[in-house]
Amino acid sequence: MRQRSSVMPIVTVQQGPRSVELKRELVRQITDALVDAYRIPAETVQVWIQEVPTDSWGAAGTLTADK
Structure with missing residues (x-):
């Protein structure tokens, strides 16, 4: 099967706020995984x-900002 190089995978990560350093590492590791x-x-x-602010999502009945 011939692969098309024009197909561009897009990964969307929804998360709470993280530092730029952590986001850089996440992007690198996800990219490496797809390349492999x-x-x-x-x-x-x-x-x-x-990124979703902690006052805009919750889990187990509790707003994340309140944890």
Whole structure:
């Protein structure tokens, strides 16, 4: 099967706020995983990080900002 180089995987991560250093590492590791799994150039991988403030989500009936 021939692979199309124009197909660009996009990974979306939804999370609470994190430091720039942690986000850099996350993007690097996700990119490396897709390069290894799909045998594609790193330049074709996009990682989108959507940060949600802790007062805008909750778990187990509790607002994350209240934990």
